[in-house]
Ligand code: FES
């Protein structure tokens with residue numbers, strides 16, 4: 001389907017050829033899963049990261065987005081940007097940077113917000129998993 005002309009070529013490229021579409025096993029201890037929804041439109045985005053336990057580096061990322069073209073393009077960009085980066089660094093990725101990269105119009109800003117939220121949720125999930133497997137002395141205090 002053709003997109004309206006006000007979309008920048010980056011969004012059309014990521015819309016037509018989304019990068020890193022797919023799923024990791026969410027039970028894999030090295031995988032963090034972020035699942036977020038946009039109340040405004042009902043679109044849903046799942047973004048997953050695979051983390052090197054030793055370095056905290058994100059070695060791989062993928063997504064599945066049930067949403068508009070801008071949400072798909074935003075998740076595609078987000079997975080590109082997080083790969084190969086330390087988790088701490090990607091926490092500072094702002095939806096406004098994604099929106100700027102894709103030249104999203106104001107009404108589509110919430111689509112890029114989904115991507116920012118999904119990155120944060122994926123990291124949170126990964127960290128929660130890491131601290132869960134008991135044996136941690138702090139947990140009993
Ligand atoms: Fe793909 Fe910039 S055009 S991340």
Ligand code: FES
Nearest residue numbers: 041043068071111
């Ligand atoms: Fe809601 Fe794009 S219209 S995520």
